[in-house]
Amino acid sequence: MSFAWARQYEPKNGFTKWVDEKLPLPRLVYNAVGAGYPVPRNLNYMWNFGVLAGFALLLQIVTGVILAMHYAANAEVAFASTEHIMRDVNWGWLMRYAHANGASFFFVVIYLHIFRGLFYSSYKAPREMIWLLGVVIFLLVMATAFMGYVLPWGQMSFWGAKVITGLFGAIPLVGESIQVWLLGGFAPDNAALNRFFSLHFLLPFVTAGVVILHIWALHIPGSSNPTGVEVKSESDTVPFHPYYTAKDGFGLGIFLLAYFAMVFFLPNFLGHADNYIEANPLATPANIVPEWYFWPFYAILRAFTFDFILPAKLWGVLAMFASILLWFFLPWLDKSPVRSGHYRPLFRKFFWFGLIPCILVLGYCGGAHLSPITIALSQIATAYYFLHFLVILPIISSVEKPEPLPYSITDAVLGSDKKPVLGENTTPAV
Structure with missing residues (x-):
């Protein structure tokens, strides 16, 4: 989003001027998440979930890399290596619980982010590409989560892999060949575990790359807002920093309180007890279910x-x-010409x-x-x-x-004597 009134980055000394000339990374950050990025002044806490999802992704990458240093992707020892992380590695229990529960919290904020987008029709022009990239991110995250669930090699891990990969066997003519190709054999075993581990490690970095494209696409039309009315003047916006960095910081604090409460006091609440039993191809669990975020x-x-x-x-x-x-x-x-569900x-x-x-x-x-x-x-x-x-x-x-829209974002926030007329604005949002 390029507005004439957006603050411009100004290097303060010779070193920062030299860096800005050779590699303008500070300028990029300033324009992306700093005072150089004007955003609608009426954003509510429903707009926190994008930042929280980005933080959750970073948390998963950091804890996942640490766990990968101690995990063995071998069907003979995968379960034992997971127990080794829990019992023998310094703070290993914390890393595993942080990673496992981090996945659940990641999906919580992703689903809230999606529902917000659906209610406020954030997929409407000119923000279609932001939405499309968001759906791609969701598909990548789901694939990553499924493969991660297989890695502990417990009963639910093994049978979940068998059931889900077995779905491809339903495809006429080529289904069975695809299933064998995915697993590297006729049933989940060493080859499948190695493939899932490799992809589970790789896909979060692919997801991070698509997230960068998602943010880039967002900065072209700018953020949507609860009224769906587009920005008309400087009075409709405030700098992202410090106004929304403070607001996002508060939301992050609430997120971390809930997250650490789960990690320290209810670490296994969202898991399945059968996954603490080593995988056994000869013993089928009574009820094979995936993680809760796949249930719908x-x-x-x-x-x-x-x-x-x-x-x-x-x-x-x-x-x-x-x-x-x-x-x-x-x-x-x-x-509909109106975005926001508040006016529909x-x-x-x-x-x-x-x-x-x-x-x-x-x-x-x-x-x-x-x-x-x-x-x-x-x-x-x-x-x-x-x-x-x-x-x-x-x-x-x-x-x-639709109900009449406010004339502008400023009028929606501060009120106006001007009577709103639907025909005067056809751009709503979140």
């Missing part, structure tokens, strides 16, 4: 129970991947009383034992999920009458 998608996978033209298993696989891939098309499915009364009702309960039901069913009730709930929630994005959302965007 796992419920979609299990919602298909009968063959119709294609095998039920293949329908489940297609639906599971489609449930995320359809997010790529949201900028074109939602045609019909959209707001379907979001809070339709989509959110639907996702919560899917989450519950994904982690529950299979039964006629959970299967029926999964099928109903899955049907509604796709209807919401593919049918309800396009219809709402065409027929609803």
